[in-house]
Structure formats: structure tokens, C-alpha cells
Amino acid sequence: MIIENATPNDLGRLLAFREEAAAWLSALGSDQWRRPYPADRLLKTIESGTVFMVRDRGVTAATITLTEEAEDGLWTVDELSEPSMFVNKLTVARTHSGRDIGGSLLNWAGDRACRAGASWLRLDAWTTNDALQRYYLSHGFEHVRTVREGGAVNGGPRVSGWLAQRPARPAESSFRDLTLAPKPVSCAPDL
Template sequence: MIIESATADDVAKLLAFREEAAAWLSELGSDQWRRPYPADRLLATIDAGTVFMVRDGAVTAATITLTPDAEAGLWSGEELAEPSIFVNKLTVARTHAGLDLGGRLLDWAGDRAYRSGASWLRLDAWTTNAELQQYYLRHGFEHVRTVTEGGAVNGGPRVSGWLAQRPARLDAAHGLTDRVPLPTSIKLPDISQ
């Protein structure tokens, strides 16, 4: 399997991935990702070069978004001063479920984070999805805290505020053929404002 940068041609596939994942999560009793994701926001992240696709031959098997930018209101100023890469929208096609492709992608992300100068690979997960939280714990992440206040809509409850991190590290054992250019050093966000 190869990993490469997403292109504008991948928007429809990425939206379908999200719908497939939302339907699967709903069957499990989770309300995660029920709201449709705006295609224009997705295209903006692709244009920024932060979205990556795993291809298994002609089939798209998974996707991950990596960014040096954290969602506002989750991480402390002290944490944001530490060089970090944040995992978003990790999704594996149901056709490739059960193969630990998500774990391999997390290892690839940790390797990429390390090569860009980051100390941490961080993420926020759905606060009510205990199974997903356990998945991340099994893959070496440590729970930092759960942020429940200050959601995006009118400061209401936050739905994706379970914070976790693991050290960034070299890890070529992910087994993915990497066709993504090596990252440049990350720039720390300006937290003085």
C-alpha cells in the first residue's frame, strides 16, 4: 500500500469515507460525524497539503489529516509551545477494517511528526466514543484530559475533546510506501495573543 498527498480529485471519495464511517458509527450507537462535512473546508485542507490517502492498488483504503495547528480551546498555551503534529479525520474504509491500517497510519504520522521536528503526535477524539479512546490507548497514546466545555457552537458542550498524545518517533515499520515529500520543520503557533 502507498500513501500520498490527496488531490482535489479525492474530495468525493473523502466525503463518501466520512458518510460510510458515520453510518458504521451510528450502527455502534455513536453520534460521531453525523453532521456532513463541508466540501469547501475539505478542499481547503487538501490545498494546504495536510490530507493524505492510502491506496491499495486502485482502491483508496484510508485517509488521515495531519496539521501543526490545534483546534482552538483544547490545548494549553504551555502544550502549544511544544512542537506537535495533530491527527485529524483518520478514517479506514470498511473494506480494510480489521487489518490495523489505522495503527500503521498512526505510526507513519508519528514518524512524519518526528522528521518535521515535533516532540508530540496529538489528537482529540469524540468524548462519548469510549471504544475509539481505547483504540488510541492501545496504540501508545496517553490520555491528557477531556475538555467538555467551549464547543464550536455558542460555547456549548464540546463533542470532540478527549485529548491524547504520544511522543513522535522514527518508525519505518509502518510498511507503507511513502510517496509524500519529507516534511519541513514545523513552526510553532503564536500563542501570545
């Protein structure tokens, strides 16, 4: 499998990924991702170079967004002063589920964050998706807190405010990395 930067040509596939994931989550009883994601916002993140695609023999198997930008209102000023990278929209195609591609992507992201000088790999997850939260905990993340207020509209309830982090650390990747971002050669191993 390879990992590479998403291009504007991937927009349709990424939107379909989200719809597929929302339908699967709905069948499990979750309300996560029921609202369609705005295509124009997704295109902006693709163009910023922070969206990555995993391809398996030409088939898109997964996607992850990895950025230095935190969503407003989640992390404290002190936390934001620590070098961090943030995982968003990690999605694996149902055709590729059960292979822990998501775990491999988290390791890839942690390595990339470490090589960029970050101390932390952080994320926010759906506040009512206990299975997703357990998934991240099983992959070495620690729950920091759950932010329930201060949503994007009028400061209302926040649906994705379960915050977790793990140290950014070097990791071997199972992907052939074709991403465009330069990778510094040094990354301090865990002591």
C-alpha cells in the same frame, strides 16, 4: 500499499468515507460524525497539503489529516509551546478494516512528526466514543484530559474533546511513501 497527498479529485471519496464511517458508527450506537462535513472546508485542507490517502492497488483504503495546527480551545498555552503535530479525520474503509491500517497510519504520522522536529503526536477524539478512545490508548497514546465546554458555536458543549498524545518517534512504515513534503533525514530515536 502507498500513501500520497490527497488532491482535489479525492474530495468526493473523502466525503463518502466520512458518510460510510458515520453510518458504521451509528450502527454501533455512536453519534459521531452525524453532521455532514462541509465540502469547502475539506477542500481547503486538501489544498493545504495536510490530507493523505492510503491506496491499495488503486483502491482508497484510508485517509489521515496531519497538521501543525491545533483546534482552538483544546490545548493549553504551555502544551502549544511544545512542538507538536495533530492527527485528524483518521478513517479506514470498511473494506480494509481489521488490518490495523489505522495503527500503521499513526506510526507513519509519528515518524513524520518526529522528522519535522515535533516532540508530540496529538489528537482529539469524540468524547462519547469509548471504543475509539481505547483504540488510541492501545496504540500508545496517553489520555491528557477531556474538554467538554467551548465548542465551535457559542462556546457550547464540545463533542470532540478527548485529548491524547504520545511522543513523536521514528518508525518503519508499511506504506510506500509518495507524499510531497520533504522529509529531513534525522529523527532522534527513543532513548
